[in-house]
Amino acid sequence: MQILTGMKGALIGSVIAAAAIIAAPFYVDLFQIMQLTVFAAMAVLALSLGFIWGYGGILCFGQTSFFGLGAYAYAVSAINFGDSTPAILLAILVPVVFAALLGYFMIYGGISDVYLGVITLTVSLILFNLVNSTAGDFYKIGEARLGGFNGIPGVPTFNLPGNPGYILTPEQAWMVTGIALILVYLGLRVLIASSFGRIIIAIRENETRAALLGYDPRIYKLITFMIGGAIAGFAGALYVNWGAFVSPTIFALGLSAQIIIWVIIGGRGTLIGPVIGCLLLQWMVTEIGAQQALDANFILGAILIIFVLLVPKGIAPTLRDLALSRLGRGETAPPEARVKVKT
């Protein structure tokens, strides 16, 4: 019952958000619409890590690997097909296959959290170097030249499914991105409320106990990891659609760190937290970029340290705990309440 009311709250919130997304182009100028579009694409990426880390307990430090692979898969196939619909599908498929392979070796190897974090981070570093070195005529897939450090410019953006001649306007692309964010959010909410979601939370809480109850933690973790890869890849397609451009910096260490920071400050174990963290940080980084005195890395690092030391749970769970203790329902929420956090 409580899950139902939680879902009802999420649905109402989503309908309001969807209405705001559709109304936004009438009230906000084009530049800001473009800004909001990339924020929303990044928020989808934040959700992917928020899901696998906060619910699956998988510490992935290199979520940019899947984001970047999705972005490159979209760019290469959109150039070759001239139609964005199969390109979006490939942008999801390629990272899923990669996540399956990588996840198999890591999760079935039974390595610890620390190793998993280090290996996923290493993957993103190596992909960065690899894609960086693909300059020249030799490295091309079909029509698409990978372009090394310069990346791939002039990628076709989203078109109407089945009608490659009809390219979406920036306002329509914003609506697609915004609605996609809401749909991914709702999809994850439903997934978490399902029996699959309950099992992965059980595994996060106590892997041995879940295994003794008859669930193989490895396959559930692998599927969770692959779902995270799929969402991150989709976010990559949304990102390329925004800029019509992709370059190896998409794999860079700075972005990997930022995704982690979004989830940390927003709060692990919630879905809305990472989205809030992402929007806050994106806005802040844009503001920092406008001035010269302080380096963005410096601020981001300081924020990460402060949150790890002082607010380890993140904003959303801390606020909820505060609200709950005000209502006299106890100091902290029990573990299962993390599942049912209201938006």
Add this chain to the structure above:
Amino acid sequence: MDLAIIVGLDVISGIASLVLISAGLAVIFGMMKIINLAHGEFLMLGAYATVLSVSAGVNIWFAMLVIAPVFVGLVGVIVERCLIQFLYGRLVDTMLATWGLSLVIVGATTMIFGNTIVGVSSPLGGFQVGAYQSSLYTPFLALMAVFLMTAVFGVMRYTRAGLIARAVMQNPEMAATLGVNPARVYMATFGAGAAMSGLAGGLLAPVAGVVPTMGAAYIAKAFITVVGGGTSLLWGLISASGLFGFINQIAAFLTTPVFGEVILFIAAVVLIRLLPTGIAGRFFKGRL
């Protein structure tokens, strides 16, 4: 024949540089079971300390071998006191905090020195192998790697400090009941690990472009080496450096340096599937 000698030298230098760039990370990981994600920045600080000392007129050998490790070692002790000590027992949070620290150091260095490449010239000349030219600095790096490993082994095996360190590594609670303060040992370990990273950074300064973001170029290999080696302090590092350095250099010789790195990584991931606790966890269990 000449080519074989040059490739052989490449393999040796690959192994030696893996040992050097991973040693600080491996010592901290072996003793404290935490991965220092600011490792690359410790290397970078060592390189900067060397470059700045040399341009201030200090002898390059003194700058590389003394100033760089002492400076970064001090940074390590300060970091341990101000940051790491609050996070004992929280492995994941320690990684996150050191990641934040790495961003802070990169940001601060960029603000102070700018995002431009500085450097010092290599202090040793070259030598000729048939038609090929090689730098004398390569065998020097190999000697330094051997020296560093011998020093770590000597300290850990034959001194009282090493005995205490090994005791804490094996069982911190038991060591504490016997009157050792593990926190003090961890502080010294972190400082020593940082000093080794600083030494590696100083040694790399003549052969690398010194920029605030240079750490990222080395950490991938250092992480792979330490994860592949496992939590053993010395044998894990040596065996993983030997295996991965060999694979990396041969693959780089046959393809390109970047593909060499990719093949190195694939080898490491397969290795992790077969030996989840690393080479040392399987073959050198309980050794240094």
